[in-house]
Amino acid sequence: EVQLVQSGAEVKKPGESLTISCQGSGYRFNNYWILWVRQMPGKGLEWMGRIDPIDSYINYSPSFQGHVTISADKSISTAYLHLSRLKASDTAIYYCARQWGDSEGWGVPDNWGQGTLVTVST
């Protein structure tokens, strides 16, 4: 069974940083990109960026570039989302998802993690 398991909920203060993890299992981790998607309270889905675990090639959405860092450790089938200098507006659920892709083409994001709730508050 394909699973993406994310780290647990976090409560942080403004200015702090945090890293969320997403561990894949039940499939060949290196064959799928990992995407990160933000969902602010009561709002829609926003694509933040994606990483190819094979070579750690990353694409960021311009809306998030410079504020987040995506990384991966293929040896433990885990991707990470690092958020720095947190603000109250970073309060959201963050999802990871997998998407098949290689030099020949790519597929649709299919399986999603359960989401990680991040609350930034004084």
Place this chain on the structure above:
Amino acid sequence: DIVMTQSPDSLAVSLGGRATVDCRSSQTVFNSSNNKNYLAWYQQKPRQPPRLLISWASTRESGVPDRFSGSGSGTDFTLTISSLQAEDVAVYYCHQYHSLPQTFGQGTKVEIK
């Protein structure tokens, strides 16, 4: 960026009735090299992650009831729920994975009338 616009923002349909959600992209999401539309539909229920319903504009995922169907090409797409059930109450999102950054529609809330 490709802007995805859904309509309506919400709709209420009677049990057993037909629900239709439209999605328009600001640029084509059709790839002529493989004749595929890079358009997906997701269902999201409260406190759950999105669930993939439809890929390639019209391919229903395994386990998705056949009352869900997708159609369209290029820039105009439709998700149809042919006979709305109580468990279909959710927010539905279209998503283009043709170009980076990938983008989502704003969501359409489907409720029971």
